[in-house]
Amino acid sequence: MKILLLGGSKFLGRAYAAEALSRGHQVTTFNRGVSGADLDGAEAVRGDRTRPEDLERLVDGRRWDAVVDTSGQQPYDVAQTARLLRDRAGHYSFVSSVHAFADWPAGPVDESSTTLDCPADAPPDQPFANALKAGCERAVLDRFGERSSLLNCGLLYGPYEPIGRLPWWLERIARGGRVLAPGDPDRPMQLIDARDFAAFGLDLIDRGLTGRFVTTAPIGATSYGEFLDACVRATGSDAELVWTDDATLLAADVQPWTELPLWTPDQPDWQGTWRADSSRAGAAGLRCRPVAETVADTWAWLRNGGSSKVSYTQGLTGIPIGIEAGKEQRILAG
DSSP states (O other), X not given: OEEEEESOSSTHHHHHHHHHHHTTOEEEEEEOSOSOOOOTTSEEEEOOTTOXXXXXXHHTTOOXXXXXXXXXXXXXXXXXXXXXXXXXXXXXXXXEEGGGBTTTTTSOXXXXXXXXXXXXXXXXXXXXXXXXXXXXXXXXXXXXXXXXEEEEEOEEESTTOSSOXXXXXXXXXXXXSEEEEESOTTOEEOEEEHHHHHHHHHHHHHXXXXXXXXXXXXXXXXXXXXXHHHHHHHHTOOOEEEXXXXXXXXXXXXXXXXXXXXXXXXXXXXXXXXXXXXXXXXXXXXXXXXXXXXXXXXHHHHXXXXXXXXXOEEGGGTEEOSOOHHHHHHHHHO
16 A cells, blocks of 8 residues: 655654555655654655645655554644645544543543533644544544544654663663662552554554544553563663652652652542553554564664663653652661
């Protein structure tokens, strides 16, 4: 097939490009060329989706069987892109997020869950908000309807991760010593390797499946203890994980999710974080590789220069990832 990737050079987009090329598809990537190099074998078209003239140049004389949108953040931009592609692509696959659901992370979600209130025709350049993903979804549905798929993404990790949640843990554990491990080691987690996400997204396109899919690992697929133990094994470190209860961490003003990446305390606002029901995706063929494999592959990538490509900040918010060493040691000292 002929596939257009909006993005295609960074993390999930790169995973899509690699998977599509390995399947023999003809791949066009559309990006600004600032986040990374496009993979050999793809037709790279440079441009900014916020500029109408760049979009017009992209679509001029081209048609695709499917478009995969991994870069849509603003409803206005997604609406303009979908409008131009409506008669030039057979299928529109939009990578959304569990953030689009009104009840997440406080409660469990599935495909029937209510999404946040944001119109498809929201003005351009809106300040960052989780609701924007819901508006992007509506923009796709308005123009592609039943020819679209919405993939509500869970927590992505793996090689080429730009934020640095898993990379931070790997690098901290590699330094060894007593490591502050947060909460309950048996607390369940749901993590999905970007490569598995991309393979599933392309499977849907290959099979002509549409609709909404919560796309993450099954509930209870792994635990925080298994996740950090895999980091210890991958790095070969002598690190000692010192499990510390939620109350102690909160009393020390440790910020959930960011200072100790992916830690969610047992509090009402976080109860649904790892309870996104992905059974529909599982029934449609989603398969997630073992956590240990992704952790090992990410460590190999980091040791091969990957650290230079990680921001160690929380997405568009700019919040730093990882706890300051002195603060960690003070908590460990009791």
